[in-house]
Amino acid sequence: MSGLNHALAGLLRRDLLLAFRHRGEMANPPLFFALIVTLYPLGVSPDAELLRTIAPGVIWIAALLAALFSLENLFRADFDDGALEQLLLSPYPLPLLVGVRVFAHWLVSGLPLLLLAPLLAVQLGLSPKAIGVLEATLLLGTPLLSLIGAIGVALTVGLRRGGILLTLLVLPLYIPVLIFATGAVAAAATGLPVEGPLYFLAALLALALTLAPPAIAAALRLSVN
Amino acid sequence: MWNFFHKLASPKHFYRVAGKMLPWLGGITLILLLAGLYLGLFVAPPDYQQGESYRIMFVHVPAAWMSLFIYTFMAALSGIAMIWNMKLAEVMVKSSAGLGASFTFLALATGSLWGKPMWGAWWVWDARLTSELILLFLYLGYIALTNAIEDPRVAARAGGILILVGVVNIPIIHYSVEWWNTLHQGPTVTRLDKPAIHASMLWPLLLMALGFQFYYFTVALMNARAEVLERFP
Numbered sequence: 001m002s003g004l005n006h007a008l009a010g011l012l013r014r015d016l017l018l019a020f021r022h023r024g025e026m027a028n029p030p031l032f033f034a035l036i037v038t039l040y041p042l043g044v045s046p047d048a049e050l051l052r053t054i055a056p057g058v059i060w061i062a063a064l065l066a067a068l069f070s071l072e073n074l075f076r077a078d079f080d081d082g083a084l085e086q087l088l089l090s091p092y093p094l095p096l097l098v099g100v101r102v103f104a105h106w107l108v109s110g111l112p113l114l115l116l117a118p119l120l121a122v123q124l125g126l127s128p129k130a131i132g133v134l135e136a137t138l139l140l141g142t143p144l145l146s147l148i149g150a151i152g153v154a155l156t157v158g159l160r161r162g163g164i165l166l167t168l169l170v171l172p173l174y175i176p177v178l179i180f181a182t183g184a185v186a187a188a189a190t191g192l193p194v195e196g197p198l199y200f201l202a203a204l205l206a207l208a209l210t211l212a213p214p215a216i217a218a219a220l221r222l223s224v225n
Numbered sequence: 226m227w228n229f230f231h232k233l234a235s236p237k238h239f240y241r242v243a244g245k246m247l248p249w250l251g252g253i254t255l256i257l258l259l260a261g262l263y264l265g266l267f268v269a270p271p272d273y274q275q276g277e278s279y280r281i282m283f284v285h286v287p288a289a290w291m292s293l294f295i296y297t298f299m300a301a302l303s304g305i306a307m308i309w310n311m312k313l314a315e316v317m318v319k320s321s322a323g324l325g326a327s328f329t330f331l332a333l334a335t336g337s338l339w340g341k342p343m344w345g346a347w348w349v350w351d352a353r354l355t356s357e358l359i360l361l362f363l364y365l366g367y368i369a370l371t372n373a374i375e376d377p378r379v380a381a382r383a384g385g386i387l388i389l390v391g392v393v394n395i396p397i398i399h400y401s402v403e404w405w406n407t408l409h410q411g412p413t414v415t416r417l418d419k420p421a422i423h424a425s426m427l428w429p430l431l432l433m434a435l436g437f438q439f440y441y442f443t444v445a446l447m448n449a450r451a452e453v454l455e456r457f458p
Binding site for chain 2 (some may be wrong): 063067077151155158159161162165168169171172173175176179180200204211218219222223225
């Protein structure tokens, strides 16, 4: 058991170290996130009332796209240099190893969105209470995006042009997350109870935590053949 | 009984049996569709509220049913292919995907043709329409993925994983979309929710549904035969 813990800790340390050595790349998802949100007032209208209404959707769609585009890094580099094959050859259960990788990826690309979101929410005029709920939905929702997205990445990592295909595979599966998260924030903004959608998000996260890693592992074994 | 299934799993035997069944399946399809269309277009009375335009239901509803049936069927076959490593199940999944996408598209297209005179809009963001549209995207995602992978064996298994992931998600997507619609208080549209449908309208509907089902099996078997020739020369 200690061997397994050691392997998981080593894998987490390696992934985080690799990410911190490429600090420039780490800045990309939050920057992308901020830029997409900035485009909405420019493209739709600077009217404060309208922006407040659409703010949950705007922030969440931006988070969705930022998560989607950061996914490519999840297995691509390791696939190219052969490290992924070594991971598959490891004697430890692959779903656990993959789970750690996804967790590391979320720490690097999902967590920064949580730090940036309140700033963007203030710009769009969300109330403090709604911002609190927005943070809660992001905390529950962004790991979900990483877990579901990782299945798509694992399926397409062996293909030369997986990018657009990945969008087609993953975005329909993101729809429930988007609906519950924006529903919670919109409810908070209008003073309605928010527990229902938050519980739904938590349930989805529990479901994805148990079901996604085996699916990712199976897809990876298929792609690295 | 088991012996029959075992034999059917061998591509050579399947090719022969399917070839023998095809004329029968095709004939039954033709009879069912002709009978259903005749009863639906000429015998069934016009609706007291919707007039003649409700008759598009005889195509629209069976197509929507088929779109759901085929996805479930593909998921079951993918599970079989994965557990028992049965190549023929993979072949059937692949030959069903295009049909499933076509039925979904047909349901959406006839629905919007029906919606224009009834609701006054080609499209409303109603829960049922939206989940049907998402289903179309799921089908297209499967087709795109399996087309992008060159090795047919890997393509079939990758597609199988995607279908199984999708089938876990379909109920979640469906209920989340319904929840979303009720929250936003969109246009409340209830179709076919009238308590009972008269027998003169129910019969052609059932005949058409059965006809679509037989049509699906006929064309899927034809596709599968071609696929068998390609993969197991």
